[in-house]
Amino acid sequence: MELHMKATLPLRAALTANAVFSLSSALLMLLVPEVVGRWLGIQAPGIFQLLAVGLVVFAAELIYQATRRRIATWRALLASATDFTWVVASIVLLSVFPRLFSPSGDLLVLAVAGAVFVFGAWQLWAAGHTHRTGEGGTYRHCIVVETNAPAQDLWQIVGSLGDIMRYMPSLKRSAVLDGKSPGVGAVRTCEDRAGKRWSEECTAYDPGRSFDVRFRTEAPDFPFPASVMRGGWKIMPSAAGSQVMVWWELTPKPRLLAPLILPLLALNADREFPRIIQRMAATAVGNAGGAQPPSNARVAARLVPTVC
Template identity: 30%
Template sequence: MEHSKTARAFLGMNAAFSLLTGAALLTAAGHFGELLFANEAVWQSWTLRILGAGLILFGIDLIFMATDRFVTKVQVTLISVLDAGWVLGSALLLMFAGSLFSGTGTTAVVIVAVFVTIFALGQYLGARKIQAPLSLASVTMSGGKILATVSRKVDASQDIVWRVMSDHPGYADVADNISKVEVVEGDGIGMQRRCYGPKGENWLETCDYFEAGRGFGFRIHTEADDYPYPISDLHGEWVVEGNGSGSKFAINIEAEPKGNFLVQTLFKLMAKRQFKAVLADLADAWAARMEREARV
């Protein structure tokens, strides 16, 4: 979602500040205890270490949010509320327990609160610009498989949507990871098409489900020598149904990663966000073509 850029930029700055502050407190708690507090006490070092560890975990969470195109308004607003809580807590701490801090410590608390206030305001204002995506994509894990789906409502009749969906060579115009699609043989169930990747790699796909005007499915031949993804089994279905004066289409993908448990786990973690972005971009591009043809 392009409208999330501002919010994600402030989340990124917040993440960097939290990680740096947390690392400093965690690794040099004794030194900072001497600087920040008016009188030394045993509890100061372990308190600062706990705070540092918490800030690092918070910063890591913010990194995931800052790099997520699909971060929601609610998620960003919640972070802004937490930041506001930090600022309020800092004010109360200085108000009721200010004697605990040295002059340097008081200044440090105020400076940190100022930065956090900037992050909170930037995130809040950025969150107001975030709009819910028109293409609703999700990725889940079940039984060792990745289940990815995206759906999109379009202002085009079911006939037009079906015509665009069943234009197999035209699929390459909307799929960023495919440069060319050619029908090898057949029509309907048993039809084969060959897909080409951006580097010329190619593989066959066989239609194993077909319902004219409604949907089709393909089993992808991932055993091809130059198939570019670490997937042992892959199946996709493309379906459309009427939706009021328009239509709604969906793409459903079921994939089983290759490799041992560790390799599969790492792939699933990385693929979860990537699949979501790829499917959302594909649905957006497809919808644009469908609606363009509907206007013609």
């Protein structure tokens, strides 16, 4: 956990600095709009106030993310996209309306755009850094989902490697090659509804507890941008019932895209896997009770804001 917190410091610093800059700009436009108007060479207090409100909301989101225990890098990616949009909009505004501002106003708009670009680039780099494992070019994302299904019952579902398609709507099919039993050496093949196919070789299997896989990235049609990719599932008893940890480690291809690839992976995992695990838990509870539960069964699954 200490290493993870250290890895998040650059992103927390970037988000906080961006928030301070945004709030300072908002306060100027709210409290002294006439001064801002003189700097720009245009008096538009209504527009200044509207921009100020937007900046306050933006800064609040940045501060919220910077102070969370488990930082969401995909939301930092959205913040950078917003910053870059501001930069592009500033350049377009100066190009389309070259006489809208005074010469000093043009310089001010460009200076602000330059600062915003720095914040966006800083956040983008730091988002990738947050996922770094410290081992060469390897990056990691991990989630923990808590359910009210007993751990031993949930393992019966999770540990059945070939049945993953029953719980993941994006998959068209999944199976273990040659009908092998789940365990070290078993290979799970998957195909999603877009026609992408890949294989995962089980490298560790602890019955009732966990399994690890190695994605066969050497396959010529491997669909994901990684030269090396591993992952795993782990079931842990909890006071509520059980916690499921799912993790991925990969070397992005190309590595320069890590600040984009990892936050997007995090977005998909944080959004989809709690629902996947909830479906698994519903089946586990139904099997334990002797019947498959209805679709509205009261089986809870929530993303735990913890570091793993």
